[in-house]
Amino acid sequence: MNILTFGPNGSGKGTQGAIVKEKYNLPHIESGAIFRDNIGKGTEIGIKAKEYIDRGELVPDEITIPMILDRLKQDDCKNGWLLDGFPRNKEQAIKLDEALKAASLDLDVVIEVLLDREIAKNRIMGRRLCVNDNNHPNNIFIDAIKPDGDKCRVCGGDLTSRSDDQDEEAISKRHSIYYDTETGTMAAAYYFKDIAEKNEKIKYIILDGAPGVKEVTAELMSKL
Ligand code: AMP
Numbered sequence: 001m002n003i004l005t006f007g008p009n010g011s012g013k014g015t016q017g018a019i020v021k022e023k024y025n026l027p028h029i030e031s032g033a034i035f036r037d038n039i040g041k042g043t044e045i046g047i048k049a050k051e052y053i054d055r056g057e058l059v060p061d062e063i064t065i066p067m068i069l070d071r072l073k074q075d076d077c078k079n080g081w082l083l084d085g086f087p088r089n090k091e092q093a094i095k096l097d098e099a100l101k102a103a104s105l106d107l108d109v110v111i112e113v114l115l116d117r118e119i120a121k122n123r124i125m126g127r128r129l130c131v132n133d134n135n136h137p138n139n140i141f142i143d144a145i146k147p148d149g150d151k152c153r154v155c156g157g158d159l160t161s162r163s164d165d166q167d168e169e170a171i172s173k174r175h176s177i178y179y180d181t182e183t184g185t186m187a188a189a190y191y192f193k194d195i196a197e198k199n200e201k202i203k204y205i206i207l208d209g210a211p212g213v214k215e216v217t218a219e220l221m222s223k224l
Pocket of ligand 1 (some may be wrong): 009031032033035052053054056057058059060064084085086087088092174
C-alpha cells in the first residue's frame with residue numbers, strides 16, 4: 001500500500017499518518033523528520049537544509065527530490081510506504097509521479113486534510129515534541145492531547161518545541177507555500193487529485209481537520 005498525505009502544518013496530518021502507518025505496518029517517510037535527523041547528525045544535507053528550514057522556506061528541490069526518491073528505494077519500502085511532507089510543490093509532484101511510473105509503482109491512497117490557516121497557525125504554536133517519539137501527539141492548545149504538565153502525555157518523556165514552530169513569520173511562509181494552488185503544496189495535491197479522478201484504483205480521501213484527533217481518525221478509518 002502506497003499512501004500520500006497532504007495537509008497544512010498544524011492540520012494533524014502527521015498524527016493521522018502515524019495511525020495509518022500502524023494500521024498497515026508501513027514505514028512513515030516524513031521529509032521534515034529526515035531533515036531534522038540530518039541536522040541533528042550534522043550531515044551535509046542537514047547543514048544545507050537548516051537555513052531554509054529556519055526561515056520557513058522549502059529546501060531546494062535538487063536536495064529534497066533525490067533524498068526522498070532514494071529513501072523510497074530502501075528495503076523497508078518494498079511493501080509500501082506512507083509519504084508525509086513530500087511532494088510540497090508541483091515540481092516535486094511531477095518528479096514523484098515520474099519516479100513511480102519508472103519503478104512501476106502504483107499509488108493506492110491520497111489523503112488531504114483540510115484546515116483553515118488561522119486555526120493551523122495556533123495549533124503549530126502549541127505543538128510540543130516528545131524526545132522519545134516524534135509521533136507522540138502533544139499540544140498545549142488542544143485539550144485531547146494536552147501534555148501531562150511539561151511531560152509527554154503518552155510516555156512521560158521530556159518535551160521540546162521546534163524553533164520553526166515558534167516563529168510567526170516562518171509559520172506564515174510555510175502556510176503561504178502550502179495554500180498556493182498554482183505551484184505550491186495544494187497544486188501538488190491537485191496534481192494527484194486529477195490523476196485519482198481518472199484512475200479508480202486510487203482513493204482520494206478528503207478529511208476535515210477541524211474536529212479533534214479521535215473524530216478525524218474515525219472519519220479517516222471509515223473512508224480508507
Ligand atoms: P515539516 O516537518 O513537514 O513541517 O518540515 C519542516 C521543514 O522541512 C519545512 O518547513 C521545509 O523547510 C523542509 N521540508 C520538509 N519537506 C520538504 C519538501 N518536500 N521540500 C522542501 N522542503 C521540505
